Amino acid sequence: MSEIHYYTREGLKALQEQLDYLTNVERPRISQMIAEARDKGDLSENAEYDAAKEQQGLLELKISKLQNLILNARVLDESDIDTSKVGLFTTVKIKNLQNGTVMSYTVVPETEANLKSGKISITSPIAKGLMGKKPGDKAEIVVPAGKMMFEILEISR
Numbered sequence: 001m002s003e004i005h006y007y008t009r010e011g012l013k014a015l016q017e018q019l020d021y022l023t024n025v026e027r028p029r030i031s032q033m034i035a036e037a038r039d040k041g042d043l044s045e046n047a048e049y050d051a052a053k054e055q056q057g058l059l060e061l062k063i064s065k066l067q068n069l070i071l072n073a074r075v076l077d078e079s080d081i082d083t084s085k086v087g088l089f090t091t092v093k094i095k096n097l098q099n100g101t102v103m104s105y106t107v108v109p110e111t112e113a114n115l116k117s118g119k120i121s122i123t124s125p126i127a128k129g130l131m132g133k134k135p136g137d138k139a140e141i142v143v144p145a146g147k148m149m150f151e152i153l154e155i156s157r
Contacts, residue, residue, distance in 0.1 A: 005069060006076045006088055011112040015073070019066040022059060030056045069111070081157045086130040088122055091156045094130070097138070097149040107131075126150075 007015070030052060037049035076089055086092050091106045105120045107130070113121035120127050129141030130152065139150045 004072050004074055005109055005111070006074050007109060008089065008112065009075055011109065012070070012073050012075055015066060015070055015111065019063065019070060022063050022066065026059055027063070030059055083155045083157050084134060086133050086152065086155055089157065091118075092130055092152060093154040093156075094139075094150040095153055097151055102153065 033052040108119045110121045
C-alpha cells in the first residue's frame with residue numbers, strides 16, 4: 001500500500017507537468033535514440049544501444065514513480081488548514097533566540113520544498129521541531145550546526 005502525500009494545487013500541477021514532459025518528450029526521444037542505434041547493426045557490441053536502453057530503463061522508473069505519487073496524491077484545501085498551531089501548509093514566523101533573526105517559512109511536502117522561496121520540507125529538522133507548536137511557544141531544535149532556540153511569533157496560511 002502506498003503512502004498518501006498531500007500537495008497544494010500548484011504542487012500537484014507541477015508533478016503532472018513533469019510527468020507529461022517525461023512521457024511526451026523524453027520517452028519519444030529515447031525511443032528514437034534506440035531506433036538509430038539499432039539501425040547501426042550488431043547490437044551485442046553496440047555501446048550506443050546499451051546506453052540508450054539504460055536511459056530508457058531509468059526514464060521508465062521515473063515515470064512509474066511519478067505516476068504512483070500522483071495516484072496517491074491528495075490536494076489539501078487551504079480553508080481546512082488549522083492556523084492555531086504549526087502544521088503542513090502553514091506559514092510560521094519564528095525568531096531565532098540566539099541572534100534575534102526573524103524568519104518566515106511555509107511547511108510543505110518534500111517535493112515542494114524550496115528554501116529560496118521560504119518553503120521548508122516537513123521532514124526537515126526545523127519543521128519537525130516546530131510541528132504542533134503555537135504562537136508564543138519556544139522550540140529547541142537540533143540541526144546539523146547544533147541546538148537552536150526559536151520562538152513562534154505568528155502562524156498563518
